[in-house]
Amino acid sequence: MMVKKLHLRAIFFVALFCFATFGMTNAQPTPMLAKPVVDQRVELLSLVFRLAGNPEYNMEMFSLYVERIKKHFEAHKDHPLIRYINTDLKENGVMFDAVMQMALNITPPPQMEPIVPFTDKIPEARWGKEKATEFLKLLNQFYVDADCATFFEANQDLYEVAVKRFLVVYDELDLDWYKRFYGTQPKGHFSIVIGLGNGGANYGVKRITPEGEEIVYAVMGTWTVDPEGMPIYQKDGYLPTMIHEFNHSFVNHLVEQYQDDLKPACEQLFVPVAEQMSRQAYPSWLFMTNESVVRAAVIKYMIDHNFDPQSITQETITQIDRGFLWTKELVEELERYDQKRDTYPTLESYMPPLAAFFEKVASNVDHLTAEIDKRRPKIIEIKPFANGDQQVDPTIKKIEFIFDQPLTGEGYSINTGEKGMEAFPEVSDIAFSEDKQTLILMVALKPGKDYEMVFTGRSFRSKTGYSMNPYPVSFRTKK
Known part of the structure; x- marks a missing residue:
């Protein structure tokens, strides 16, 4: 059945986060894990990098809160702190x-001060001691100039609601699994911080206190709201992310x-997926390798907690689809x-065999890529013309794109090509055939015109x- 009166100049589908439905266990939090909090430091840093224009801090899923940020802080976009971020920090990769x-x-x-004196590696290597020190001085100035205290006080109601609603996720996390699986006893404790201004972005952070205590943070974004616009945290979407972020604190340093x-080996693996990794903010083999192990560990958590097989399979495919082609083998x-813990009591002790695993995968990556590509859907025919045709009849009203297999039929993702919107066809209707194997576009074409569009996954x-x-389609109509 065709969709009626759908007027589109281009069709976009933005997937922020997509998780399978997970089976749950009733894990009880241990004393190592305090209840979730909203932390003013996280909110403050998030909003100043929002003002600086960082895309990863400019998501607007929690629009009620974002509008409050804009209303209070828009007048301070030219503050010396914001200028410093743009002129001195971004060039060093201070983001995410x-x-x-x-x-x-x-x-x-x-009055914000370093918890541990800044060095070239504290708070993080991308900052550097000198720039971190200057930033903190300007941040304290901004806090006063922008009257941040008033903003935080005015939003206390939102913070309290967020904390209360996040408990449904908090109650499900099994922290003891991390000790069992990684074989190391945390030196400190875990902490969940809810980032109301972070949108769909989530981060794992580890720091050492002056007393040598280790604190592992999962900074969780807020990307879902209820009909009233207030934050809502569902186990299906947020628990896997929380599992993921805590894994980072055990994996990255290894x-x-x-x-x-x-x-x-991992540099070799990075080459064929470099573009896909970069789109996910993983610009090097090191980031890719961290993510590879972390994502496989999430699936291991699911297996150990008896998640349903369909969810485990779907999560595995999701990670393969994001470019981590070796996820199944890595799990x-x-x-x-885990079956040889007498020999390898910790994951650290297993790092040499893990390095050998990546060497084996790298030697076989072309075959692995080819096998996965066989499973990907492909457009095998376009009717009533061929891709690249330079003599298309401009009176055509219907274009059919036939795939080699049925699709899910859940949405469309067709982007503009290199020539932009000017070359995108005027689309009035779009629908799948009943068997979900053909996509039908109803179009209005002009004579003597170049057209192009890109089908994406x-x-x-x-x-x-x-x-x-990605599958580019181009054609030209007759005059």
């Missing part, structure tokens, strides 16, 4: 998790410690580690969950 590293390595306002062993490798997925590779 580096921002949260700073937030959780300083004391709470109103990958860095063993990077000489991992680098040759199997983590299972082997954001929505076009096989029924098993694999997305299509």
Whole structure:
């Protein structure tokens, strides 16, 4: 059945976070995990990098709160702090998790100071001691100039609601699993921080207190709201993310410690997926390797907690689809580690075999990529013309795109090409055939005109969950 009166100039589907439905266990929080909090340091750092224009801090899922931020702080977008971020920090890559590293390595306002003296690696290497020190001086100035205390006081109601609603997720996390799986006893405790201004972004942060205590943070974004616009946290979406972020605090330092062993193979693995990784803010083999192990560990958590097999399979495919082509094999490798704990009591002790695993995968990556590509849906025919045709009849009203297999039929993702909106066809209706194997566009074409569009895998997925590779379509109509 065709969709009626759908007027589109371009069709976009933005997938922020997409998780499978997970089976749950009734885990009880241990004393190591305090109840979730909203932390003014996280909110403050998030909003100043929002003012600086960082895309990762400019999501607007929690629009009620974002509007309050804009109303209070818009007049301060030219503050020396914001200028400093744009002129001195961004060039060093201070963005994403580096921002949260700073937030959780300083004391709470109103007078913010380093918890541990800044060095070239504290709060994080991308800052550097000199720039971190200057930033903190300007941040304290901004806190006063922008009257941040009034803003935080005015939003206390939102913070309290968020904390209360997050408890449904908090109650499900099994922290004891981390000790069992990684084989190390945390030196301190875990902390969940709810980032109301962080949108769909989540971060794992670890810091050491002056007393040597280790604090592992999962900074959780807020990307869902109820009909009244207030934040709501569902187990299906937020628990996997929380599991993921806590994993980072056990994995990242091991990958860095063993990077000489991992680098040759993982650099080789990075090459074919570099573009896909960069789109996810993983610009190097090191980031990719951290994420590979963390994502496989999430699936291991699911297996150990008896999540339903369909959810485990779907999560595995999701990670493969995001470019971590070796996820299934890596989960199997983590299972082997877990079966040999007498020999390998900790994941750290298993890092040499893990490096050997990546070497084996790297030697076989072309075959692995080819096997996965076989499962991806592909457009095999366009009617009534061929892709690239230079003599298309401009009176055509219907274009059919036939895939090699049925799709899920859940949405459309067609982007503009290099020539932009000017070359995108005027689309009035769009729908799938009943068998979900043909996409039908109703169009109005003009004579003597170049057209192009790009089908993407954001929505076009096989029924098993694999997305299509980007597929450009171009043609020209007759005069």
